[in-house]
Amino acid sequence: MFTKNIHSRINIVLFVILLLFILIIFKVFYIQVIDYDNLYSKAEDLWSRNLPVEGDRGNIYDSTGVLIATNETRASLVIIPNQVTDKEETAKKLSEILNTNYEDMLKHVSKKTSIERVHPEGRRLNYEISSKISELNLPGVYLMKESKRYYPYDKMLSNSIGFVGVDNQGLSGLELTYDKYLTGSYGAIKYFSDAKGNRLKLNEIYVRPQSGMNITLTINFDIQSALERELNNAMDRYDADGAWGIVMNPNNGEILAISSRPNFAPSNYKDYTIEEINRNLPVWMTYEPGSTFKIITLSASLEEGIVDLYNDHFYDSGSIKVGGATIHCWKHGGHGDQTYLEVVQNSCNPGFVNLGLKLGKERLFKYIKNFGFGTKTGVDLNGEGSGIIFDVEHVGDLELATTAFGQGVSVTPIQQITAVSAAINGGILYKPYIVKSINEPETNTVVLENKPVKVRQVISNETSIKVRDALEKVVSLGTGRNAYIDGYRVGGKTGTAQKVSEGKYMVGNYIVSFMGFLPADNPKVIAYIAVDNAKGITQYGGTIAAPIAKNILLASIDALNIEDSDGGTEMRYTYLDKKYYTIPNVIGMEVKEARKALKNFKVEYSGTGNTVIYQSPSEGVRIKEGETVRLLVSE
């Protein structure tokens, strides 16, 4: 009976033991099967050491696919101190190659850490240095791929693109604004190690780094190149304090080119002053626009119907009295009797004062605001200024008068070009932008795409047509003649503004500018150029800025394939100007006949014989009077 009792209690104990074993087995099953992924990934993190592999920073392209910012492959020195067998020797050799302090290097190789990056002296090493290191085959010393930002065109677009720091992080410009898109993510070479950091003989796992996203700009490389070249020339020729320009598509706000002087080389940004690398003058600088602002007054007056350009007349005596002050015209003695179209052509200050007074301050300032002045345009470039315009309530007649011809207001170049774009494109103010799209590098999926943003309709299309016509006359018949391009209809407006320093106008120190666009009847491109304090020349927008704008417009014609147009106003030639003539076909003619047909040109010929078999330039090309036409003659 007692034994039976013992046996039943043994059975109870055995039962409990079995239950506990089942519990243990279930727990193991849970750990090894159900919680496997979680524990495995955690354990793998514990076991694996990542040798970091940097992902490439995204490329920046112009709208035609030209690479403006990309990467060069470099190497980064990584040390796994636990695997370094001879610390002193390793430190000595590395410090010799890198030309750095031995003590510092010894600290790196002896540091109690799993992976030590030698920063910054061991970062972004070029091939020469890194191959020296890899030849040594030092245990625990690794070279990992890194990329270094590379700007193939050096200073091109530098103030807008910005630059990156030693960690490839964007520090200014688009590199900063779009840093999170451009930055790639780190990949790694994963190797397994024991708890002391020694490498285990297990296969390495390569985790591919992710490249950053690519940015496509609205910039047109050819126009940008032309702008850079022209600004360089202007700086050289006029020893100017600065120069800047913007080229835009007036019909959607796309910035086709933007640049300024001084500029900088992004790869050596440390060699420049903070002002040089941080100020993007075309969006940052604010100054009196001068006469280019008259386009605003003109547009407002036409829209409000207070003036008939072609029939209303204005008599300019050389000055006009407003609110007890006398405002002089830039032309001594005045322009005399003019139609308002001529007022625009001559950029006649008293004429515009009169328009301003007719409009009144409420109406004029309403247009000024609607054209976007006084507020940031919202362009996707950082550091934009908003400019200063008078508070309408405090505007007296004098302020109204000066504002009408562009004095006493302070605006940015980007505000001016977007406002004038609105004046000539049919009246629509667009938000300017430089980033066209951001694409994922592998699939090219569009991550972000900027579309034209219509801000508001400022003036009617009819008014815009009149503004274009008036501005075309400025170029063909008025102050903008230096921007005239034969065969194309060019519109434009000059500007010459005195700079203000400590509340006073500076003497002999101007910002001269020109706003030009073409074709005048259907604008495809608009360019704004300003030169700050040009020396050795009379500082007029027409003489300095207009020729620059012309060259840029010429480049735009090629870059954008703009067709030449008819029906424009022929340029009124002065004695200084040479006329353009179209070359006729002379091939097949006798030399005598050919000379006659080419009477407006200088003729040079080569070969022997009497019959023209080749001519250069060919038929239909327009060249200036007196320029050379070459002929090849034969029997």
Next chain:
Amino acid sequence: MKKFNMPLFISVILLSIFGIIMIYSSSYIWASFKYNNPYKYVINQGIFLVIGIFSMLYISKIDYHIYEKYSNKLLLICLILLILVLIPGVGTVRNGSRSWFGIGSFGIQPSEFTKLGLIIFTSKYLVNNDIKTFKNLFPILIIVFITFGLIMLQPDFGTGTIIVMSIMGLLFIGGMNMNFIAKGVIVGIVGIIGLILMAPYRLQRILSFLDPWSDPLGSGFQIIQSLYAIGPGGLLGMGFGNSIQKHFYLPEPQTDFIFSIISEEFGFMGVLIVSTLFLILIISGFIISKKSIDMFGKYLSYGITFQIAFQAILNLMVVVGLIPVTGVTLPFLSYGGSSLLITLCSIGIVLNISKNVY
């Protein structure tokens, strides 16, 4: 005379051989680091294994009634050794406990002998006393308490627990009144609370098992490292010798946490095999106990088997994170010479008992 119980013998041999293989696999990294000799632990253990197996076979031939005769003396020797080991200079401290008699790199723990000695003593006591009455139960409880107290002075909580619990297991089948058991459980809980209050690190151990990640570098460290070994093992394991956790992540992987390395290298399959071997051993031992022709053999074979079962379960539950870390080794598999030797000798006794069954 009958032959001894084959399933018990085979499961013990298989566990021991698997143990020595796993001690090699789990310890060679640690051994090469610590002693510059990867075979250090496996050789030590191998020597004890060979001695142990011969001792087991030899003891299986000795009539177990001899222990009944000398049980008092055996226990007395054990208690004297337990006192001696506490004296600095005589006993040496290893892993924080003064529980060793050091002979060179070999070490012997008197508490291991005491585990067997006390089972022999209790078995005899149960044969001679009806412990249904408190009067008869009390003396054996006192002896257990004294032994436990001596071991806790080392201190060695794990061994102390095993001794107390295996005697309780014996007293349970010895007819202990259920009332006493209930009271004992209460006393036990109070005692545990008391011990925790005495040494707060025990509380931290308890808390760390509930959420080891709350203190990953402190009290939760061992259990996390154990889970990192078991988890990645998956169903089939990483293969023999391929454990990563033994590469210094799990300290002293050949001792308390060897089951983690087994799980890592052989996966769930390995766990099932080891568990099956232990269950064969336990069931065989209990069958021997049930069939034993006399009461002493019954108690003794049950006591020895129960102790191995309890210790194995305690170790496995710690390793898989079911209970707090207690510092108990896994019989036959964990590194530990004297432990293996005594366990094999105990099995020898059970094998001898198995020769005298109905």
